[in-house]
Amino acid sequence: MFPTVRVSFTGLKSEDRYIVLLDIVPIDNKRYRYAYHRSSWLVAGKADPPPPYRLYPHPDSPYTGDQLKKQIVTFEKLKLTNNELDKHGHIVLNSMHRYQPRIHLVRRHDSGQGPVADLDLEDHKTFIFSETVFTAVTAYQNQLITKLKIDSNPFAKGFRDSSRLTDFER
Amino acid sequence: MFPTVRVSFTGLKSEDRYIVLLDIVPIDNKRYRYAYHRSSWLVAGKADPPPPYRLYPHPDSPYTGDQLKKQIVTFEKLKLTNNELDKHGHIVLNSMHRYQPRIHLVRRHDSGQGPVADLDLEDHKTFIFSETVFTAVTAYQNQLITKLKIDSNPFAKGFRDSSRLTDFER
């Protein structure tokens, strides 16, 4: 997933163990389509059946409070898929639906062991940044988003304006 | 450092915190030179003054006992240098001297925090594999070691026999 979600924390207990998780939840119960002629998203009916819900623990978890204070947690390895049968642990989304990523910080006292199965059973806090809402697609619907992603992602440098042929050069 | 040191552990306490470290110590007080005509190492006098000693903590440390049980700890990022003034945290060695890598497993109870400064002050166990002794060089002294390293390291694939011109092909 690009751009990459990056978070940092304060107010932690040095000695405690923490797990940082990310999940992505639907924003509404709708399916969308893109209207090219007016460059905007339109509601296209009720949401499709939701794919399996997955809670993605940051692969470096658990952290000690001490470790976590010092760094920025970067979800650069998080991947999205629309394949309900995915076996790689990626987060599964419906294409053409709108989503809100969330960050969860779970605190484990000396007792707690093992993976986080259910957040409701954990001592945790959830953080939501509404500016990170997005629409899932399999192909970009809009040239502006294509340009934005190409210009901001180092791996897409080969598609930058300056390295491509313009109409004039062609 | 290639080949990469890889270790796994058993008999850990799930709840405790562990730090895995690697250091490299001189095997004797000698300097060596290579005798080409008889393809063997010869003693070439007393050791040069030792460079700064560095204890290299595995970058993923600390581990919980639970985490550490499940995985192979791989020191693939460990680097060696002969530069006494090195600022990258690499292990500093004298070229043409013989060395023994060692693995240290430090157990931290709930109290212990911070980096490992002195192993003698820690609850730890040291593991030595004498088959990992090596001679530090800046250039290989022997065509057999060159061939062995090229054949076993994926990053040196471009130098394999099959992809290079033989005398016959030339």
Next chain:
DNA sequence: GCATTTTCACCTAGGTGTCAAGTT
């Protein structure tokens, strides 16, 4: 008519030994 998947060129990032040139 779209949406989705597959293959591809083009990158980032960095680990190899070689070879020419420099140092001691």
Next chain:
DNA sequence: AACTTGACACCTAGGTGAAAATGC
């Protein structure tokens, strides 16, 4: 004469969107 360094070609490994192929 022995050793060391730095630029280089050649790899591994994998993240990009484009375009063609496929599916619904």
